[in-house]
Amino acid sequence: MLARTAHRLRPFRPPPTLSSLLTHSYLSSSFLSSSSSIFSTPFLFQRRKHGGEGSGDRERPLTIHVHFPDNTTRTLTAYDGxxxxxxxxxxxxxxxxxxxxxxxxxxxxxxxxxxxxADELFEEPTEAENDMLDQAFFVQPNSRLGCQLILRQDKHDGLHFTLPRATRNMYVDGHTVKPH
Known part of the structure; x- marks a missing residue:
């Protein structure tokens, strides 16, 4: 009974914010600089902006061929990176x-x-990529995530890939894809 009463008498203190954690010594500097920390640069900037004029080296074009489920093919110019x-x-x-x-x-x-x-063209899929592929529809041995396949002019010029007939969260009702 006494413990409950003591708990009620403590003043309310809101949980610390990220800025207060960084300005106070709640976290050690070794933790903040470790690669496994959520505060490390790779983790914070892991989300990549896709699309737009700024992506890829425009001085190093390559050709890729996209095959659609309806058996049509489109040849596109892509850029290194x-x-x-x-x-x-x-x-x-x-x-x-x-x-x-x-x-x-x-x-x-x-x-x-x-x-x-594919083993020679691209790096092996990471565990995170394989975990996401486990959620995809119609997975095959040659399935990969497009966001993880970085094109290089010297290795991927003339690359062929096929789009699956459906994906999880596939757009519906006339929605068109827009870069983030």
Whole structure:
């Protein structure tokens, strides 16, 4: 009974804000600088802006071929350093990219050309990418997330990939994809 009474008598103190945490010694400087910390630069800036004129090295163009579920193909110009999601946003492809390219959804799911050796063309998918692919519809062994496939002129010129017939969170009712 005494413990309950003592608890009621303590003044209310709101939880600390991020700025108060950073200005006070609640967190050690070694924690703030560690790579696993949410305060580290890679974590804070992990969300990538896709699309727009600023993405990719415009001096290094490459050609990619997009195959649609209705068996049509579009040949596009992409630029070194762009992801497939960047190209989709810039060229108006129907790839949603709901998370903005930070590997937190599966709406940019694509199939790499099975004839190309994807293991040599791109890095292995991360655990986070595989986790998101587990949520995608119609996953195949050559499935990847477009936001994680960064194009390089020397390796990916002439790349072929196919869009799946549907994705989770796919736009509906005439919604058009807009870059974030």
């Amino acid at each position: 762009q992801s497939i999601l960047d190209v989709a946003a810039e060229q108006g492809l129907p790839i949603e990219g709901a998370c903005g390219g930070c590997c937190a959804c599966s709406t940019c799911h694509v199939y790499l050309d099975e004839k190309a050796n």
